[in-house]
Amino acid sequence: MKALIFGLHLALLAPLCAVAQKSPVKFGExxxxxxxxxxxxKDSSASAVILSDYGEAYVTVTAVNITLSFERHVRIKILKKDGFDQADVEIPLYREGSEEERITKLKATTYNLENGKVVETDLSKDGIFKEKFNRNINLQKFTFPNVKEGSVLEYSYTLVSEFFTNFPDWQFQYDVPVRWSEYWALFPEYFAFQKYMQGYLPPAIYEVKPKNSTDFRIDAHHWVMKDVPAFKDEPFITCKNDYVSKINLALSHITIPGQPVREIMGTWQKLNTNLLESEGFGKTVTGSGFLKKKAEELTTGMTDPQQKVAAIFAYVQKSLEWNGTKDIYADNLKTIFENKKGTAADINVALASMLEKIDIPVDMVLLSTRDHGFVREQYPMSSQFNYAICIVTLGDKTLLLDATDRFLPMGILPERCLNGRGLVISKTKHGWIDLKPNAKARTVINTELVLNPTGELKGKVKYTHEGYAAREFRQAYFAKGEQEYMKGFLADKAWDIESSEFQNQTEITQSVNQVHALLINEHVTVAGGMIYMNPFVVGQTKENVFKLETREYPVDFGKPEEKTYLCRLTIPDGYAVEELPKPKVMMLPNNAGRYTYSVSQTGNMVNIVSMLQINKSMFVMDEYPNLREFYNQIVAKQAEQIVLKKL
Structure with a gap:
């Protein structure tokens, strides 16, 4: 960066600066x-509305320095208590080494109407604070004072940055509606930017206005959106930042007359080379020599490479606790092992380093977690990644390893990692790899129930959890303890538990079971010699999670799912079956999903089997109508009852 700045200073001895634009509203009016x-x-359900959101970004080049400035002015109306979260503001500040972006000219005011007069409450300096988000981002935070229903909130600031290559993007759409959103991005003619829109709302205005500033031309790109609807969060998406309407900007290269083109974005291959040679990444994997002795001790006498990998993986998984921070660079590994806690990068770089010490072919993989968003492979920028895992190659077998989750066995990635493709950082195998799940979320509920004439059900319910479903159970069970887990488990159930048993809680390579002996008194209706009972005493799909008739973004389950419900019901003497649900089989195109409902009766025994399978992770928008109707029919089928008649 310093060499680049020096070269630009020599080329641009005359100052180059922006021509200021104007916010559509004046602060305080x-x-x-x-x-x-x-x-x-335009949205009577809105808890708040962003009345105006204005931004302007520009680069200033002088013989002394180069700075990026970003000015922002926001005005928000609070309509309901649910909108009070709009009063909490976070401004990300990028930092690298001793340099950090800084905020200037920050002001924020709350306006309330009291007795027909507007009363202002200004933000005090002691209401502003900063906290670390990750290695390269701090958050400047503040909360508006004296916020009430009906308040108008207004703030403005200027962000000043030496990292002029980090040109700010602009988001038009949020979880509350936006009445007016306007952005000016002023690019010096020598700076070439990649620009791409995302989302499904076109701008009302997009124009480029050339502006002269001393000896250089500035291209002023101008976007406006009006009456932007709130982003409606639907189930099964990665993160809303992938789908909100937004303009993304990335500096590609700088072309100074008489000088070679200066690549800023570079290539994935260049990023690969830089990471292999960087501290906290490649050099930490091949360095960290203190780990060699322990790695050799753990694998003494072993000849099978996969057995060695398993031993090292188990050691790291049990020795280092994930602190919840996602990162791609590791700190000093000796300190990490002393503290027994670290970031995702600390843990997985440590795993790679120990494997490297015993000559296991291991590389790192960069990825973007589901809550961080998609990676757009046409834009080679390291900022698209926020997480690193390991990849081990044993003959023709490839293992993706993440040791941060103590409830997942080796070779199964945490669900947060299942997001498209990852980038392998390697001297010999650099490239992209699919991040596919190696397990399902599988749950089987097996009920054996005896029904008496008063409507009481007595018997047992057994849950078997496998794959990601087992991980979810174990996480809840060990976080709360058995007693608190049972309180939460029974919170929505009218069950009288006689006894409970848990099996294989700590054996993460096996399915985990819970078995409950119980009485149920509030599930069956008895009236006029008839008994009405829904066979699902638990696990019934009562409403369709897909409520919108049309959906503008994919459905991403993350991993395949399978839910099986088995009911073996003994009917009381003196009663006969009057009506049973009909069998049904439904399939989505290309076997993407399947639902089977079967019914049988033998003597006084009725058996119900319900099985739902979702066989692929991603459904695109064209597949949504079929998927929604598929779930509509599941809801209808599972609502059907068994009807018994007294003889």
Whole structure:
């Protein structure tokens, strides 16, 4: 960066700066119509509305330095208590080494209408604080004072950055509606940017205006969106940041007359080379010599490479606790082992380093977790990644390893990692690899129940959890303890538990079971010699999770799922079956999903088997109508009852 800045200074001896634009509103001048607003007319359900969101970014080049400036002015109307979270503001500040972006000219005011007059409450300096988010990001935070239903909140600031290659993106859409959103990005003519829109809302205005500043031309890119609807969060998406309407910007290269082109974005191969040679990544894997002795001790007498990998994996998984931070660079591994806790990068780089010490072919894989968003492979930027795992190659077998989760066996990635493709960082095998799940989320519920004429059910319910479902159970069970787990488990059930048994809680390579002996008194209806009973005493799908008629983004389950419910019901003497649910089989195209409902009766025994299988992780928008109707029919089928008649 310093060499680049020096070269630019030599080329640009005359100052180059922006031509300031104007915010569409003036700070402190709040129209009375906004102060008295009770409901936003374009979305009566809105808890708040962003009245105006204005931003302007520009680069200033002088003979002394180069700076990136980003000015922002936001005005928000609070309509309901649910909108109070809009009063909490976070501004990310990038940092590298001793340099950090800084905020200047920050001001924030709350406006309330009291006795017909507008009363202002300014943010005090002691209400502003900073906290670390990860290695390269700090968060400047503040909360507006005196916020009430009906308040208008307004803030503005200027962010000043020496990292002029980190040109800010602009988000038009949020989880509350936006009345006006406007962004100016002023690019010096020598700076070439990649620009791409995401989301499904086109801008009302997009224009490029050339502006002269001393000896250089500035291209002022201008976007406006009006009456932007709130982003409606639907189930089974990676993160909303992948789908909100947004303009993304990335500096590609700088072309100075008479000088070679200066690549900024570079290539994935260049990133690969840099990471292999960097501290905290490649050099930490091949260094960290203190781990050699322990790695050799753990694998003494072993000849099978996979057995060695398993021994090292188990040691790291049990020795180092994940602190919840996602990162791609590791700190000093000796300190990490002393503290017995670290980031995802600390743990997985440590795993790679120990494997490297016993000559296991291991590399690192960069990825973006589901809550961080997609990786756009056409834009080679390391900022798209926030996580690192290991990849081991044993003959023709490849293992993806993440030792951060103590409830997942070796070779099964945490669900947060199942997000498209990862980038292998390697001297010999650099490239992309699919991040596919090696397990399902499988649950089998087996009920054996005896029904008496008063409507009481007595028997047992057994849950068997496998794969990701077992991980979810173990995480809840060990986080709460058995007693608290049972309180939560029974919170929505009218069950009288006689006894409970748990099996294989600590054996993460096996399925985990819970068996409950119970009485159920509030599930069956008895009336006029008839008994009505839904066979699902637990696990019934009562409503369709896919509520929108159309969906503008994919359904991403993350991993395959399988849910099986078995009911073996003994009916009381003196009663006969009047009506049973009909068998049914449904399939989605290409066997992407399957639902089977079977019914049989032998004497006084009725057997119900319900099995739902989701066989692929991603459903695109064109597949949504079929998927939604598939779930509609499941809801309808599982609502059907068994009807018994007294003889």
């Amino acid at each position: 709040i129209p009375m119509v906004d102060m008295t607003m009770k409901i936003y007319d």
